[in-house]
Amino acid sequence: MAAVPRPGSSPRTRIKRLATKTVRDTGVLYAILDAGLVAHVAVNGPEGQPYVVPVAYAREGHRVLFHGSTGSRLFRGLAQGVPTCLSVTLIDGMVLARSTFESSMNYRSVMVLGSCTLLAGEEKLAALEHITEHLLPGRWAEARHPSKKEAAATTVLALPLTETSVKVSDGPPDDVPEDVELPIWAGNVPIAETFGRPVDAPDLRFDVPVPDYVKRWTR
Amino acid sequence: MAAVPRPGSSPRTRIKRLATKTVRDTGVLYAILDAGLVAHVAVNGPEGQPYVVPVAYAREGHRVLFHGSTGSRLFRGLAQGVPTCLSVTLIDGMVLARSTFESSMNYRSVMVLGSCTLLAGEEKLAALEHITEHLLPGRWAEARHPSKKEAAATTVLALPLTETSVKVSDGPPDDVPEDVELPIWAGNVPIAETFGRPVDAPDLRFDVPVPDYVKRWTR
Numbered sequence: 119m120a121a122v123p124r125p126g127s128s129p130r131t132r133i134k135r136l137a138t139k140t141v142r143d144t145g146v147l148y149a150i151l152d153a154g155l156v157a158h159v160a161v162n163g164p165e166g167q168p169y170v171v172p173v174a175y176a177r178e179g180h181r182v183l184f185h186g187s188t189g190s191r192l193f194r195g196l197a198q199g200v201p202t203c204l205s206v207t208l209i210d211g212m213v214l215a216r217s218t219f220e221s222s223m224n225y226r227s228v229m230v231l232g233s234c235t236l237l238a239g240e241e242k243l244a245a246l247e248h249i250t251e252h253l254l255p256g257r258w259a260e261a262r263h264p265s266k267k268e269a270a271a272t273t274v275l276a277l278p279l280t281e282t283s284v285k286v287s288d289g290p291p292d293d294v295p296e297d298v299e300l301p302i303w304a305g306n307v308p309i310a311e312t313f314g315r316p317v318d319a320p321d322l323r324f325d326v327p328v329p330d331y332v333k334r335w336t337r
Numbered sequence: 338m339a340a341v342p343r344p345g346s347s348p349r350t351r352i353k354r355l356a357t358k359t360v361r362d363t364g365v366l367y368a369i370l371d372a373g374l375v376a377h378v379a380v381n382g383p384e385g386q387p388y389v390v391p392v393a394y395a396r397e398g399h400r401v402l403f404h405g406s407t408g409s410r411l412f413r414g415l416a417q418g419v420p421t422c423l424s425v426t427l428i429d430g431m432v433l434a435r436s437t438f439e440s441s442m443n444y445r446s447v448m449v450l451g452s453c454t455l456l457a458g459e460e461k462l463a464a465l466e467h468i469t470e471h472l473l474p475g476r477w478a479e480a481r482h483p484s485k486k487e488a489a490a491t492t493v494l495a496l497p498l499t500e501t502s503v504k505v506s507d508g509p510p511d512d513v514p515e516d517v518e519l520p521i522w523a524g525n526v527p528i529a530e531t532f533g534r535p536v537d538a539p540d541l542r543f544d545v546p547v548p549d550y551v552k553r554w555t556r
Contacts, residue, residue, distance in 0.1 A: 155442070158389055162382070163381070168387045168420065172444070174442060201385045203386070207375060207377070209374060217487070218465065218469050218477065219481075221473065223375070254433060254440065257440070258437065260522075261435060261436060261521060262438075264438050293540070302479055302481070305541070307536070311428075313527070313528060314527035316524055316526045317524050318524045319524045321517050323517060327522065328524070332526065
């Protein structure tokens with residue numbers, strides 16, 4: 119792969135607040151994006167009003183792929199290359215310091231600035247496969263693929279990972295020395311996202327069991 | 338409480354895409370906000386570039402409270418009342434339709450448009466208590482409260498819930514009739530966020546057990 123800018127390499131992605139949580143490792147950027155399912159994507163709207171929407175996404179190489187409806191105004195803007203900000207936040211737990219001020223959360227977060235490219239033709243279909251396989255590993259081989267009409271109704275976008283920032287907060291609370299002497303419990307409570315048991319659709323026509331590739335999913 | 342606008346009451350919050358998932362019930366708006374921990378908050382930046390950041394928040398009545406550093410440029414803008422968009426998204430599961438096109442996620446999502454008010458004095462401290470008690474129920478009574486210096490370093494904002502939209506997707510996949518005849522498993526896989534076992538801080542000075550109010554937390 120060609121050399122690509124590391125996280126935090128541009129003036130506007132250099133983290134100023136809680137700079138000790140900054141990570142400049144591209145591997146960590148990739149790992150966070152690969153662990154997430156949903157990103158929040160923003161555009162500047164008219165009259166100073168921004169808009170943010172959640173989108174399902176997948177990382178592929180040094181870019182993020184996501185899709186939406188061709189009928190969406192926000193997606194039409196993105197397809198035309200208006201500047202965007204994409205944010206992925208994974209919550210890993212609550213952090214209980216002795217003080218409320220130092221109490222916080224453990225998290226892994228990514229911010230990407232840039233403009234999207236509209237994908238078409240074979241590249242568009244390959245991107246839809248990639249997104250499906252990130253969200254539903256194993257599903258593309260079995261599910262019915264998009265028809266021409268369905269594909270035409272779908273906007274598929276690629277956002278390059280050229281301007282990014284990464285912040286990671288983990289581990290125990292970081293109290294000021296005086297507070298450590300207080301007789302108050304301190305620590306952290308992990309949060310994890312887990313998959314439950316698959317639920318059959320009520321309109322299943324055949325006696326098809328839950329596929330093995332679905333049973334293998336874990337979070 | 339005075340009458341307040343329901344979700345989806347303004348032209349710019351009327352949902353056009355997947356309109357069947359629109360909810361116009363203020364109780365559902367409140368329930369989603371009360372179940373979340375982190376919101377994504379956006380502002381229009383210069384040169385058409387938006388910025389989105391994750392924030393911990395709490396709902397109080399018909400507004401959302403959140404805080405950040407007085408040193409943050411984004412928070413300085415919010416404190417001055419620039420228009421913002423706050424988005425809360427809870428992921429409830431993966432939805433496997435027979436087609437990739439109809440496959441999606443179950444989710445509950447809220448979008449709030451508006452401008453924040455900067456809180457000060459007693460109202461600011463009450464808001465910090467409210468946020469702490471939403472995120473860490475029971476903690477305010479035990480933890481050390483903010484010092485004057487800490488409070489001065491914290492920007493606390495209130496965003497009214499006057500212009501909102503709510504979308505909820507739940508239940509089984511919704512395949513087109515022809516696809517239901519395909520011998521492909523379909524259904525959904527629930528996702529849940531759960532708390533793990535509390536972890537003592539390594540610098541605990543006393544033999545303090547994990548407090549009961551922490552043991553009672555469930556997600």
